[in-house]
Amino acid sequence: MTEGSPARERLALAVDLPLDQGLALYAQVAPFMGYAKVGLSLFVEHGPAAVTAFQKLGGRVFLDLKLHDIPNTVELAATRAGALGVALLTVHAAGGEAMLKAAVRGAREGARSQGHPPPRVLAVTVLTSLSAEDVTAVGLTGAPEAAAQRLAQLAVRAGVDGLVCSPREAEGLRRLLGPSPLLCTPGIRPAGAELGDQARAETPAFAVRAGADVLVVGRPVHAAADPVAAARAIATEVSFG
Template identity: 90%
Template structure:
């Protein structure tokens, strides 16, 4: 895999003040093709946060994890599609009708503005949840089995891809084949602090497991040299 291919498999989570996030993404953009705009940044700045990263040439991953009644999600997804985002997240736990509504809204919103439709990615089990947490919220199975059940529901509903822990990616590939786009947050280079990520893994692990896109935040944000950290991530993805 060459450097340009590795770049298209890395997303920088820009969960920080907008000016700081723009400066950081601008510096690491040669190695990271996506800017992931999360809930806090979008609540503070709205669509302006999306357009700011688009002006830098980044493909925007709008990570709102929509989870509401189908009509509300369809309307929100249509607005996101109209912004020209590349990726949009919803919670698979919202159910099949909600995921279908998100896909419909995102495609129609993008079409109205002449944008390519975003990939709608369904979040399975948050990477911050441990096995005990998964049991506490009502699943009778381990995180991997819960993720597989939610993934099947989401794909059946028309989701373009899934958000899962790197640990679940290989099992989802075996279960669902090559077509779902798999996004894995919770990426931590070897030796890095895991923070609140209970099911994190290294970039090489995620690539070998079948992930298409790796989301990285704090290992770049907090690095003494963020550009060097992003370059190292791209090299590890290439070698993986």
């Protein structure tokens, strides 16, 4: 695999680090990872400045806020996110159809107001940290795969651009929904890596074969003795599946 290959546009680095460390790390691995995923911790601490900092490095920002509130509140927040020029924005599918529609509407309007391409709004189905027992405990019926499929169908009807699911649900969602929704899979762990708090993790090759479009990787790169080598190896695995 060469730097700048198509695999780069399928990989997102979760920059859940202090901002200066996250920027330094992303600058190192950017040849292999096209997205910088700005999550709650960075955004709570730094706000829009965290987004613009990674954009200045050439990263496409994946703003992972998992919005979940009443439709009006989510629409306002999505409008602000769209105005920042982010590429991807997450909301919770469990927020319901009206909220999902409001998120899409807000994100598109915010981007239009500033002359940006509209972000893709991704609906989170079942968090990858939840086991089958956890899914039952929070009130969802059936196995995680069944819950993810129900939430995914709801979200697609509401007009979202894609879905966030574990690699284990991706194949079933692709069969159910066809090629159009973008499927994003966190919980990516190279073979032999520590699972941490991910209950339904899989390897990059597994996720690619299952139909994932964008893979989110964090700790396997953060914690690597050589982050560049780790990112290169993951990109190679994505390229050849």
